[in-house]
Amino acid sequence: MDFEWSVVVDALPALFKGAQLTVLITLAGLVGGLVVGTVAGLMRAYGGALMNTIAFAYVELIRGTPIVVQVMFIYFALPTLADIRVNPMTAAITAIIVNAGAYIAEIVRGAFLSVHQGLREAGLALGLPTWKVLLYIIGPVAFRRMIPPLGNQFIVSLKDTSLFIVIGVGELTRQGQEIMAANFRAVEVWSAVAIFYLIMTGTLTLILRITEKRMRIL
Amino acid sequence: MSIVEFRKVTKRFGQLLVLDEVDLAIEEKEVVVLIGPSGSGKSTLLRCINALETINGGDLIVDRISVRESRQKVRLIRQEAGMVFQQFNLFPQMTALENVAFGPHRVRGLSRLEAREQALVMLAKVGLGDRVHHYPSELSGGQQQRVAIARALAVKPKLMLFDEPTSALDPELRHEVLRVMQALAEEGMTMIVVTHEMAFARKVGTRLIFMEGGKIAVDGQPKNLLDNPQNPRLKEFLQHVA
Ligand SMILES: Nc1ncnc2c1ncn2[C@@H]1O[C@H](COP(=O)(O)OP(=O)(O)OP(=O)(O)O)[C@@H](O)[C@H]1O
Numbered sequence: 001m002d003f004e005w006s007v008v009v010d011a012l013p014a015l016f017k018g019a020q021l022t023v024l025i026t027l028a029g030l031v032g033g034l035v036v037g038t039v040a041g042l043m044r045a046y047g048g049a050l051m052n053t054i055a056f057a058y059v060e061l062i063r064g065t066p067i068v069v070q071v072m073f074i075y076f077a078l079p080t081l082a083d084i085r086v087n088p089m090t091a092a093i094t095a096i097i098v099n100a101g102a103y104i105a106e107i108v109r110g111a112f113l114s115v116h117q118g119l120r121e122a123g124l125a126l127g128l129p130t131w132k133v134l135l136y137i138i139g140p141v142a143f144r145r146m147i148p149p150l151g152n153q154f155i156v157s158l159k160d161t162s163l164f165i166v167i168g169v170g171e172l173t174r175q176g177q178e179i180m181a182a183n184f185r186a187v188e189v190w191s192a193v194a195i196f197y198l199i200m201t202g203t204l205t206l207i208l209r210i211t212e213k214r215m216r217i218l
Numbered sequence: 219m220s221i222v223e224f225r226k227v228t229k230r231f232g233q234l235l236v237l238d239e240v241d242l243a244i245e246e247k248e249v250v251v252l253i254g255p256s257g258s259g260k261s262t263l264l265r266c267i268n269a270l271e272t273i274n275g276g277d278l279i280v281d282r283i284s285v286r287e288s289r290q291k292v293r294l295i296r297q298e299a300g301m302v303f304q305q306f307n308l309f310p311q312m313t314a315l316e317n318v319a320f321g322p323h324r325v326r327g328l329s330r331l332e333a334r335e336q337a338l339v340m341l342a343k344v345g346l347g348d349r350v351h352h353y354p355s356e357l358s359g360g361q362q363q364r365v366a367i368a369r370a371l372a373v374k375p376k377l378m379l380f381d382e383p384t385s386a387l388d389p390e391l392r393h394e395v396l397r398v399m400q401a402l403a404e405e406g407m408t409m410i411v412v413t414h415e416m417a418f419a420r421k422v423g424t425r426l427i428f429m430e431g432g433k434i435a436v437d438g439q440p441k442n443l444l445d446n447p448q449n450p451r452l453k454e455f456l457q458h459v460a
């Protein structure tokens with residue numbers, strides 16, 4: 001068979017639109033995921049018994065179920081259960097927030113706990129409250145250690161958005177699927193889609209590399 | 219009124235009794251040297267003073283505040299009792315200058331500029347005026363410990379606690395730290411120092427305390443005790459460290 005370049009060219013506008021949605025879901029999802037993950041991770045690391053248990057239950061619940069099930073639950077089960085109606089886009093972003101948040105919580109917890117106990121004591125001994133010690137002393141050291149595992153999670157989450165095809169979000173994979181259904185050019189369409197994903201994950205990797213280079217790893 | 223007063227202070231780690239009804243009063247300008255065998259409770263006694271360890275019994279008053287008071291009050295104690303650790307514990311993401319300016323800015327509320335100026339003065343005082351922009355990883359152990367002393371001093375404490383400040387250092391780097399500590403004592407700083415440096419105890423100390431099994435076994439003049447130890451356990455201990 002021969003590779004029909006015109007198929008790719010014709011598909012480009014739709015694929016670009018899909019890629020935009022993929023980026024949007026990933027960005028919004030990861031920003032939210034970072035907030036949720038940081039809070040849950042700190043609850044795990046420094047919270048009392050109750051906080052710790054709540055965060056632990058959340059992490060286990062999410063890590064123990066597939067993301068497809070999670071987004072199906074948000075999109076199809078929540079309306080029935082709690083009368084919460086969401087559009088596919090909101091469901092997709094929420095799924096990334098909740099899912100990435102659980103994994104990021106473990107990354108945050110691990111990084112904070114890996115910081116030498118002496119730094120915490122040195123901060124407290126100066127007369128600072130604990131939250132300032134975490135914010136100004138432990139946090140910056142922990143953050144540098146989080147960059148490699150966070151990068152990994154960002155890439156996983158970006159690719160996870162392709163699973164939202166199941167709730168009909170018009171992201172990149174969905175666009176590819178629709179074009180394919182119309183022209184049956186599987187090789188051209190899926191090659192193009194794969195390259196779009198590679199460009200996005202490659203950009204992410206590059207940004208993380210640069211961030212890591214700019215920071216002294218401690 | 220004593221600056222530090224232990225009243226029958228008890229400290230346990232689980233079943234282990236580490237401080238056993240310790241009574242001790244320390245006055246301003248005293249330089250107390252704390253010695254004793256490993257595990258006798260020296261570090262714990264020191265760490266109770268700035269409430270890094272919470273006491274289980276009795277009371278401990280530091281600068282008129284009890285360590286059993288609210289967290290906010292405890293922070294006031296910590297601001298008045300600077301601490302120097304065996305392992306330095308400098309903030310690795312900050313330069314020497316940033317380490318020292320941190321306390322004045324974040325704890326005492328000085329502006330960044332004022333804090334920086336104060337930090338420069340402190341670093342010059344410990345002989346590191348030419349190393350201010352170095353990160354801890356770029357400094358020798360002796361230099362790191364001097365930065366740590368400057369960091370504690372920058373908060374303007376009334377009292378300084380040292381937990382084996384030279385034990386992690388190579389012998390040839392110890393004297394530079396001990397010299398800074400001696401200068402500080404000569405300025406009239408109240409100091410409590412856990413150390414095995416008997417020469418420092420003799421020359422700089424105004425009081426020597428020998429701890430054993432969570433109790434203060436001997437308390438007196440450094441010269442007298444070092445030249446003529448009456449307590450047999452102290453005598454034996456001194457033979458080991460000498
Ligand atoms: N956080 C802790 N948890 C449990 N036990 C502890 C803790 N800290 C100290 N201990 C125990 O308390 C006892 C006294 O410890 P401390 O560190 O005060 O001794 P020390 O006199 O400073 O000894 P060294 O000369 O070895 O530093 C030791 O038996 C030690 O194992």
Ligand SMILES: [Mg+2]
Nearest residue numbers: 260261262381
């Ligand atoms: Mg000790």
